[in-house]
Amino acid sequence: MYADGVNQAARRRPRHEQDWVAAEWGWAWPANRRTLYNRASADPHGRPWSERKKYVWWDPDAGEWTGYDVPDFERTKPPTYRPPEGATGPEAIAGDDPFVMQGDGKGWLYVPRGVLDGPLPTHYEPAESPIRNPMYGQQANPTRKVYDHPVNSVNPSPPDGHSDVFPYVFTVSRLTEHHTAGGMSRTVRPLAELQPEMFVEVSPELAAEAGLSHLGWAHLISGRAVIEAKVLVTDRLTPLRVEGRRIHQLWLPYHFGTEGLVTGDSANDLFGITLDPNVLIQESKVGTCDVRPGRRPTGPALLELVAEYRRRAGLTPGEVPVGTTAAEDERGEDA
Structure with missing residues (x-):
């Protein structure tokens, strides 16, 4: 927070002095990175998907990732990098795999391990809800x-x-x-x-x-x-x-x-x-x-x-007339 003797969290440069990401407006813990997985804003070759909305990209001349944000990726790992046989950790993530918090660098829709209510995402109503689950009969997460x-x-x-x-x-x-x-x-x-x-x-x-x-x-x-x-x-x-x-x-x-x-x-x-x-x-x-x-x-x-x-x-079991509502019981009005 006090890098180079400067209170980074106190920075308040006006927007017109910055780009649209405004990386010098305050400080985003822990690395002043504003968007996780921002490697995904570039295609597998490291080029922006959209020139108008480019965010981070691979600069072949500098040999590193650059852009408007702090790259959420190893800065000097090129898009062409392929992990060697038996690699583990960050070394096992290829140069076109942006999801560095996953062991294989991929974005998972089907999660084969690691979650207790997987492997596919679904909708549950909160534990307390006034409506039934509109998707199917399981109202709330059964593993909560x-x-x-x-x-x-x-x-x-x-x-x-x-x-x-x-x-x-x-x-x-x-x-x-x-x-x-x-x-x-x-x-x-x-x-x-x-x-x-x-x-x-x-x-x-x-x-x-x-x-x-x-x-x-x-x-x-x-x-x-x-x-x-x-x-x-x-x-x-x-x-x-x-x-x-x-x-x-x-x-x-x-x-x-x-x-x-x-x-x-x-x-x-x-x-x-x-x-x-x-x-x-x-x-x-x-x-x-x-x-x-x-x-x-x-x-x-x-x-x-x-x-x-x-x-x-x-x-409180046994003390509620069936069908009685809060409005009927407390206020004497129609529910």
Whole structure:
């Protein structure tokens, strides 16, 4: 980050002083490379597939790969290179094989080894989803890792009859102004001022449906917890039409907690723990919930609210009338 005595991450040269890749706008870890496998932007002979969109290419006069980005390839390996018999590692990757993170340099569609849910890619719905898998009968990844504990229960999904207790999809991601979970950046006054409180983004359609007001309060309920957030009504979110149903999405930042100059409820409280079977990355950055106007309850009332949703969703066995929905049971309205 301080190569040649320069803070590389602090570089902010204007775009008009650079090419379209803008390699001197900040720093891309670990090698300031902007695109993985960028050898694939050139044909097997090392020539750009498109002159207009050329990215990296082989320069026969210089005897190396060059271009707008740092080559994701051995810089001096020519396109004509063929590995000798018995070669291993990078030496076994030919000059026209761009996928250097694979042992044979090829891009794999069929994966004969190394993944637990292979060998072909397919579509699964998330562990929590309001719709059935439109591709085939297997709803979620059967090899996903789920921790069987009441606190970590998974909200029901189709074909379960109570999946509409949690009818909305929530997703999370980061804000530019905060770092990771926000534990460090919420203590920095300028950053805290730029992003001062927890909020949830909703579409105008969902705001009208759920009775939410712009800049007002809302609380979100899963089978695990309830959190509250200020409401941001925005057309950046659009309802989806899936199999004749309108599916609403909500968006949350994951940077807030109880410590710092600015605080707020944590989106992590809504999650269960469901892991990808190969590298154990958490799948549940998307989940299902209900959303209601106003601030969340506290103390015993909060616990009872979660318990009531769990009963209606069938997460507490034997206490859910068949066919009862969140809207019918809680609000006395049609679902």
